[in-house]
Amino acid sequence: MSGRKAQAARNDELILQAARAVFTADPGAPIAAVAEKAGVGISALYRRYPSKEALLQKLCGDGLELYIEVTERALADEGDPWEAFAGYMRGIVDADTNSLTIKLAGTFHPTEELGRSAVKAGALATEMHHRAVAAGVLRPDVTPADIALLFEQIASIKLGDEERTSQLRHRYLTLVMDSLRVPPAHRDLPGPAPEDGELSARWWQPS
Template sequence: MRSDAKRNREQILDAAREIFVNEGPDAPLETVARRAGVGIATLYRRFPSREDLIRAVAAETVEALYKAVRRAREQEPDPFEALRRFMHAAVEMKIGAVLPSLFGLPVMERTIREVRDPAHPLEELLGECKAAGVLRPDAVAGDVIFMIVRLTRPLPGGRFAEDVPLAHRQLEIYLGGLRVSPGAGRRKRLPGPVIDAAWFRRLRSRMVAGRAPRDN
């Protein structure tokens, strides 16, 4: 892909991500093109249909999460600092605002099946944290991913300038709850369901299909 074509693609995806969050995936594609600073013909050359654009936004978001875990592990020798770096990067991606706007669409189930699952390298990272004795032993990958989703959901009343900085602040509070300090006493076990790999996949499939998750 030529550099200008690649740049156009990235601008369109960035614009679509923002438009889908604010207006939903049925927003006019002319609005996406205008926000991206390209013509509607350029958008259709890159993405011949709305379904193609939605799939690309979803795939790009999930793939970016996968890469963020890998990058954090490469850049930080300390496993807990790698976890911190990944979670702050995921907050910047605003996954809790992007993906829920697309859940329930038929195209999402196929898209999620085709992209790499970020939970796998994340589970490896959490295992390293636990082996180092710096992460509470009952924390699992689903706790991390769904906390990021909750932190990045838009607050009621519309977006405001402090939204993202506030999410980063609250993330640091959450990280403090995940970390085990040397010499700390035994903590009370976490309540509620354990979001292990099987539970997470079941929940994700129901979210993708637009149905409420059930325990069975």
């Protein structure tokens, strides 16, 4: 890349990182908040994304593509059926795609391309689910919609910094997966349980 193109690519990544943080925290935030967090001028942002709508569409599209990538990788795993399904679950939680899709739902108009990606993501998730059920490792009374809502619930866990949030999400993901597995599993949970102080701290604003 030339110097100008490299700088544009860096700015674009800064904008997208900032937009993920700003809009997943507050979908109603103004686009100027993204420019401020990214450390770029508002004109540089508008050259790349002409509107907040365009930026939200990009974020949602990225989330769907990441979901597709994780699911296709799990489907390509021809090893132990449960480990393939568990890898899919962990991969989606790590990717935090729900923060880029469900959290932004209703805040912009989906494009036809987003619609196609959503259909593909749903078909892959259903295939992943059916394969695990057919292998006898996933409870047959659990539906793909159940799994989708479980992902949403886990994505809502936000406590402490990113590392602590990830630790707690995996703790509760393990609980969930143990209840989904056939036969039920009982494993040591990763990470310590949240402390009372961690929970109560959410009610106090920093001074």
